[in-house]
Amino acid sequence: MPRKPSNIVYSAHEKPPLGTLFALGIQHATLALLFLVYPLVAAEEAGLSFADTQVLITSCIIFMGIATIIECWPKAGAGMLLVQIPNTPHLPLAVQSLSAGGLPLYAAMSLVASVSQLSLTRFTNALRAVFPPEICGVAVTMLGIALAPPALRRVFGLAQESGGLVDTRYLMVSFITLFIIIALAIFSRGLLRLFAVAIGAGAGWLIASFAGIAPTPADTFAQLPYVDIPRIGFPGFAWSWALLPAAILTGFISAVDMISTVVSMQRMDDADWRRADMEQAGRAIRANTxxxxxxxLTGGFASASSSAAIGVAFATGATAWRIGIIAGGVILLAAFSPKLVGALTIIPTPVVGAILIYASAFLIVAGMDLILSRRLSDRRIFTVGLSVLAGLTVALLPEVVHSTPDWAQPILESPLSVSTAVAVLLNLFFRIGIRQEASLxxxxxxxxxxxxxEFLEQQGDLWxxxxxxxxxxxPVVAEAVETLLDTETAAGALELRARFDENNFDVTLLYQGEAIEVPTLRPSPEDLLGDAKAVARFVGYMLSKRADKLVIGMEGERQALSLRFEH
Incomplete structure (x- = not known):
């Protein structure tokens, strides 16, 4: 069992009291349902009918609940608190598919994305090298940037029917909604902080109604029952070869997003976390797929693990997987209320914009944090910088995209797809010529x-x-080098050799001379006042405690003292 961090009250495998369990589960479910604004954005952009939007949302809710339960159940999924929300990387694919062929085309493209996502689980060990943290960070950052245009259009009321004029009422409602959310998230405590998004959305909806910009429910909305059996069904399939590359890339990006979420939870729940458990990430991807x-197959929007839920888990200090089971059950129950689903489809546009701005800012900073978790060499700086610029290019200069062939436009229209693809390719290219071993x-x-x-920092940057x-x-390696030379255990010189393989950072000291002794019991402090061999024994004992692994052996005719630091 991992060691629980001091800020975590209920870790992954602990069982909170029943009342607390239900309260936290309902809280996570409420937050997840608010993110149904993502498929609503896609439906609005594509001009879906009210009936098709209901199917898209209802199916999404059902499989969000099912996916949450599977993800959190230890014997079925990752066994960690991974609450699902609608999958943001699917937004560009959904808008294009729904606009071109409605639910049948999106169903086919979503299925292709699922298969491509599932295929990556066959190579979970290799994914550590292909998708290091800075590449995942680029994907998460650009995910936030990709949300900015639809968010800002809604904040300023720049709908097509407005003729491109800013509606100050929209700006007022969005500003107040965002202000309430941020103020509660920063300055409040307890339930107010936990439900900041819900409270802000409710206040914004009320103000939008007074301002006369809240949407009028369709005639069919009044006829919807409060409780009923969910109406979903097979929408059929349509096909577009032009959208196929975008669907495959969406699946890959979704897998990267899942890996990033799992890594975030692992880091939060383990005080001694060192590296990602890719097997657990693979189980999470399979369950989500x-x-x-x-x-x-039922006309719904795809889902993925929620970064916002991770923020709530951090704020409450509760990462128990049982919370996710309750949250998944509550999400499933919501699908049995057509009136609730219908209400979610008429959230005022400026309120949706404010929530998207909130989510966009959160994702951009979370991505930057992932990028900066590693030492950045010139190669990695250019990998991150050029990939972000590539994504911004297609976002700021749409005419560049429109000048490309028709088959490429569905891929290039998404800043997220472009930046992630460029980041992966540059990462693989810049790995050329980098040796996994260096010596001095x-x-x-x-x-x-x-x-x-100087040597270890240089190699750390490069790798x-x-x-x-x-x-x-x-300090551990420096102490070993100094001891071997100063005590004349090494005959005047030694070779410092470092090796990195994503799992371990190994440093080996090769020298001519006698092997140092590593006592199993701690030597007395008086040994530091003894001869050179006694000092070497004391240092050897300290090295064995400060490195994750110490091995003493021979390499040819030279002694080899190997220090391992788990990565």
Whole structure:
């Protein structure tokens, strides 16, 4: 069992009291349902009818609930608190598919995306190298940037029928909604903070009604029952070869997004976290994929694990998977209320814009945090910078996209797709010429600490190792180098060799001389006043405690002292 961090009250495998369990579950479910604005945006952009929008939303709710239960159940999914929300990377694909061929075309393209997402689980170990944290960070950052245009259009009331004129009423409602959400999230405590989004949306809806910009429910809305059996069904399939590349890429991006979410939860729940458990990430992707297939076959919008739910889990200090089971059940029950689903389809446009702005800001900062979790060499700086610029290019210069062939436009219209694809390709390209092993000679006249620091920091930047791992390795390796040279255990010089493989950061000291002893019991402090061998024994004991693994052996005719730091 991982060691629980001090800020976590109920960790993944702990069982909160029943009342707390239900309260936290309902809270997560409420937040997840608010993010139904994503498929609503897609339906509005595509001009779907009220009936088709109802099917899209109802099926999405059902499989959000099912996916949440599967994800959180230890024997079925990842066994961690992964509450599902509508999948934001699906927005560009959904808008294009629904506009071109309605629910049948989106169902087919969503199924293709699910299959491509599932295919990546066959290579979970290789994904660690293909999708390092900075690449996941680019995807998450551009996910937030991709939400900005539809969000800002709704904030300023720049609908097509407005002729491009700013409606100050929309701006007022959006500003007040966003202000309430942010103020409660920052300055309040308890339930007010936890339900900041819900309270802000409710207040914004009320103000929009007074301002006369709340949408009028369709005639069919009044006829919807409060409780009824969900009406979903197979929408049929349509096909578009032009959208096929976008569907495949959407699946890959969804997998990257899932990996990022799982890594965030792992880091939050383990005080000693060092590296991603890709097997757990693979289980999470598989569970999400099967739910997405069900949604596609019933005309629904795809789902994915919620970054916002991670923020709520951090704020409450509760990451227990049982909370997710309750949340999934509550989400499922919501599908049995057509009136509730219908109400969600008529959320005022400026309120939707404010919530999207909130989500966009959260995702942009979360992506930057992932990017900066690794040491950045020139290669990685250009990988991140150029991929973000590529995404911004298609967002700011749509005429560039329109000048490309018809088959490429569905792919290039999405800043998220472009930036993620460019980041992956640049990451693979810039890996060319990088050796996984490097060495440096060190002599008695060198400053051991300075030489070790410069060498390990340089290699850490080049390999993109975690900052904390390099920082922890430097004093340990420097102490070993200094001891071997100063005590004349090494005959005047040694070779400092480092190796990195994404799982471990290994440093080996090769020298001519005697092997140092590593006692199993702690030597007495008086040994530091003894001869050189006694000092070496004391340092050997300390090295065995400060490194994750210490191995002493031979490499040819030289002694080899190997220090391992788990990455």
């Amino acid at each position: 099967f739910a997405d297939m069900g949604a596609a 000679p060190v002599t008695l006249g060198d400053n051991a600490f300075q030489v070790t620091t 993109g190792a975690r900052r904390d791992v390099i920082a922890a390795a430097i």
